[in-house]
Amino acid sequence: MLKVGLTGGIGSGKTTVARVFEILGIPVFYADGASKRLYDEDEELQRSIKQHFGEELYSGGVFNREKMASIVFTDPPKLELLNSLVHPRTIADANNWMNRQQAPYVIKEAALIFESGSGADLDYIIGVSAPRHYRIQRVMERDGVNRDAFLQRAARQIDEEIKMKLCDFIVLNNEQQLVIPQVLELHHKLLRRSAELTSTSPVHH
Numbered sequence: 001m002l003k004v005g006l007t008g009g010i011g012s013g014k015t016t017v018a019r020v021f022e023i024l025g026i027p028v029f030y031a032d033g034a035s036k037r038l039y040d041e042d043e044e045l046q047r048s049i050k051q052h053f054g055e056e057l058y059s060g061g062v063f064n065r066e067k068m069a070s071i072v073f074t075d076p077p078k079l080e081l082l083n084s085l086v087h088p089r090t091i092a093d094a095n096n097w098m099n100r101q102q103a104p105y106v107i108k109e110a111a112l113i114f115e116s117g118s119g120a121d122l123d124y125i126i127g128v129s130a131p132r133h134y135r136i137q138r139v140m141e142r143d144g145v146n147r148d149a150f151l152q153r154a155a156r157q158i159d160e161e162i163k164m165k166l167c168d169f170i171v172l173n174n175e176q177q178l179v180i181p182q183v184l185e186l187h188h189k190l191l192r193r194s195a196e197l198t199s200t201s202p203v204h205h
């Protein structure tokens with residue numbers, strides 16, 4: 001089974017593209033949603049957060065998201081520390097999940113595949129690319145935020161242009177090319193590559 005990453009800049013349309021793959025029957029892991037769940041469910045992560053940020057982050061046994069946001073919002077080294085605790089747990093969770101799937105290939109949707117170093121576990125990486133002005137406009141509309149909120153998030157990621165150069169395939173979400181035919185073409189390509197892999201892998205008795 002092939003493991004395929006799906007990444008792109010903020011608001012490029014990763015989730016939108018991932019949903020098309022899901023409709024085609026491909027299992028998709030959403031890293032952002034998973035990490036939110038892990039704050040409450042992963043005991044190892046809880047232990048390390050308490051150790052580095054204090055027991056009060058889990059007062060009442062529940063992760064205090066607002067408190068953590070207020071700590072890391074204005075303190076980049078603390079944000080980096082938090083990421084260094086969360087990313088390995090999300091990567092481990094994604095790998096466990098991927099290994100449980102039964103499909104020709106699976107997709108892991110994550111904004112920070114390159115930044116978190118999780119690309120090494122993946123066979124291919126698809127990049128979703130959209131011009132910056134569309135990304136700003138879409139995120140402002142979707143989240144009801146201003147331009148500054150977009151720029152603040154964007155500052156934590158490597159530049160989209162560099163990111164796209166590191167990807168094996170690109171889906172252009174620029175309101176000129178249609179997205180679904182691009183996803184269909186990639187789907188068939190990945191099915192073919194997965195079949196090649198199966199036909200060339202050694203048979204174990």
Ligand code: ATP
Pocket residue numbers: 008009010011012013014015016017111138139142173174175179
């Ligand atoms: P984030 O980085 O914030 O997780 P994302 O890369 O997952 O974002 P989406 O949430 O898929 O991006 O898309 C951002 C917004 O833009 C959504 O509201 C989505 O519906 C909209 N959008 C995506 N692609 C298009 C398109 N081709 N035309 C119009 N709207 C679009």
